[in-house]
Amino acid sequence: MAATVIHRHRLATRIWHWINAVAIFILIGSGLGISNAHPHLYWGRFGANFDHAWAHLPRFPAWLTIPASYNLAISRRWHLFFALVLAFSLLAYMMVSLLNRHFQRDLRVRRRDVGAAHLVADLRAHLALRFHDPEAPGEYNALQKLSYVAVIFLALPLVILTGLALSPGMNAAWPWLLDLFGGRQSARSLHFIAMAVIAAFTIVHLALVLLAGWRNELRSMLTGRWRVPE
Amino acid sequence: MIRRRTLLSGGAGLMLAGCDRVIQQPTVRAIIFKGEDMHRGLQRALSNRDALAPEFTPAQMSPRFRTNGTRDPGTPAYAALRAGRFADWRLTVDGLVARPLSLSLADLGRFPQRAQITRHDCVEGWSAIGKWQGPQLGEVLKAAGLRDAARYIVFRCADLYGGAPYYESIDLIDAFHPQTILAWAMNDRFLDVGHGAPLRLRVERQLGYKHAKYLMQVTAVASLAGIGKGRGGYWEDNVDYDWWAGI
Numbered sequence: 296m297a298a299t300v301i302h303r304h305r306l307a308t309r310i311w312h313w314i315n316a317v318a319i320f321i322l323i324g325s326g327l328g329i330s331n332a333h334p335h336l337y338w339g340r341f342g343a344n345f346d347h348a349w350a351h352l353p354r355f356p357a358w359l360t361i362p363a364s365y366n367l368a369i370s371r372r373w374h375l376f377f378a379l380v381l382a383f384s385l386l387a388y389m390m391v392s393l394l395n396r397h398f399q400r401d402l403r404v405r406r407r408d409v410g411a412a413h414l415v416a417d418l419r420a421h422l423a424l425r426f427h428d429p430e431a432p433g434e435y436n437a438l439q440k441l442s443y444v445a446v447i448f449l450a451l452p453l454v455i456l457t458g459l460a461l462s463p464g465m466n467a468a469w470p471w472l473l474d475l476f477g478g479r480q481s482a483r484s485l486h487f488i489a490m491a492v493i494a495a496f497t498i499v500h501l502a503l504v505l506l507a508g509w510r511n512e513l514r515s516m517l518t519g520r521w522r523v524p525e
Numbered sequence: 526m527i528r529r530r531t532l533l534s535g536g537a538g539l540m541l542a543g544c545d546r547v548i549q550q551p552t553v554r555a556i557i558f559k560g561e562d563m564h565r566g567l568q569r570a571l572s573n574r575d576a577l578a579p580e581f582t583p584a585q586m587s588p589r590f591r592t593n594g595t596r597d598p599g600t601p602a603y604a605a606l607r608a609g610r611f612a613d614w615r616l617t618v619d620g621l622v623a624r625p626l627s628l629s630l631a632d633l634g635r636f637p638q639r640a641q642i643t644r645h646d647c648v649e650g651w652s653a654i655g656k657w658q659g660p661q662l663g664e665v666l667k668a669a670g671l672r673d674a675a676r677y678i679v680f681r682c683a684d685l686y687g688g689a690p691y692y693e694s695i696d697l698i699d700a701f702h703p704q705t706i707l708a709w710a711m712n713d714r715f716l717d718v719g720h721g722a723p724l725r726l727r728v729e730r731q732l733g734y735k736h737a738k739y740l741m742q743v744t745a746v747a748s749l750a751g752i753g754k755g756r757g758g759y760w761e762d763n764v765d766y767d768w769w770a771g772i
Contacts, residue, residue, distance in 0.1 A: 340652075341654045371766075
């Protein structure tokens with residue numbers, strides 16, 4: 296019996312996925328380099344060496360940072376350029392995905408998705424390494440859908456807005472943004488937490504790609520064509 | 526034997542090292558370094574050129590405001606000025622101006638004064654809130670009569686880095702911003718040496734390295750070429766910091 300191949304990912308989704316993958320990779324690497332300049336996190340409007348820090352971060356090793364040798368200026372150059380790539384590609388992807396109905400069709404969380412019984416069943420299926428519904432192979436499973444929605448609509452906007460709140464120029468332009476996050480050092484802490492959420496998502500995402508069969512998954516993200524597992 | 530960490534870091538490490546190599550390409554470097562201009566353009570498109578940096582209440586001030594960068598210029602010239610409680614100190618205002626000025630602290634006190642409680646954001650990530658007072662830079666520039674050709678204001682300082690006076694520069698939008706002041710007082714006292722006595726720049730919509738301490742000379746210029754290494758400031762010239770420090 297010939298394997299069933301379906302067209303799973305739209306061109307716009309694929310293009311955004313890869314731009315985003317590169318941007319997130321560079322933003323995390325350069326962000327960890329920036330963190331090494333003052334690896335302490337505070338809550339509130341100010342925070343410096345004498346003030347109470349809620350977290351003392353480790354010094355991130357050279358193999359995790361961009362550049363590999365400590366250079367705050369070059370880390371910032373990478374970070375600020377790819378911040379624009381991240382923000383504007385997300386904006387474009389969101390607009391296109393509303394128009395081509397990717398959001399409504401694939402990411403709309405329905406009541407049955409979030410029912411306790413359904414979520415438990417989906418978790419069991421994940422543990423048994425079954426990641427798709429044989430009845431509807433083109434659809435995302437509930438946990439997949441919820442995590443994509445959380446990253447696309449919560450974590451990425453949060454990391455972008457908290458990043459903007461760290462800019463003294465933007466603080467003058469949009470003072471409400473600082474109030475929203477409770478001050479610059481709170482925004483800086485939330486920026487780091489949002490990064491950690493995105494990093495954790497990325498690690499789980501890559502692990503699931505490996506478990507689901509990386510050739511098939513990678514091909515579907517490059518060409519759109521996904522072979523339904525038997 | 527391959528250690529686990531080497532194995533784990535191998536893939537990402539190769540890609541990260543790739544970033545280090547690729548930014549040495551002049552074209553890539555030029556594109557990545559354009560981020561600064563793009564942020565400046567976007568921010569200025571999104572906001573009024575006079576939009577104010579947030580100001581705070583006395584209760585919101587940092588209990589301690591750390592010093593950073595040069596904590597004491599330490600030169601014989603500065604030591605002599607300090608020993609005389611800056612009575613002999615003068616701020617030179619020159620360059621593309623109609624009337625070059627030489628201002629004492631008392632002269633600066635005769636300009637209309639502005640006091641503001643603002644947040645200082647170090648490029649490293651920490652911030653501190655303090656109160657600053659002094660004349661608006663714009664008023665001093667008006668007194669000197671800026672010529673039409675002037676595009677940038679350059680600040681030269683008493684502290685030396687690599688043997689040359691620390692310097693910084695801003696454009697006229699930030700120079701004439703209402704919160705851009707030449708501060709002689711911090712937290713209701715004369716500036717102490719660690720914070721830049723007797724005078725420092727406050728340019729509140731920019732990061733800390735723009736806020737030049739130990740000011741000696743304010744010069745209006747048409748271009749930043751020929752000053753230092755031509756990129757507008759000590760850190761910009763020597764370690765690739767962005768000139769526009771609004772983000």
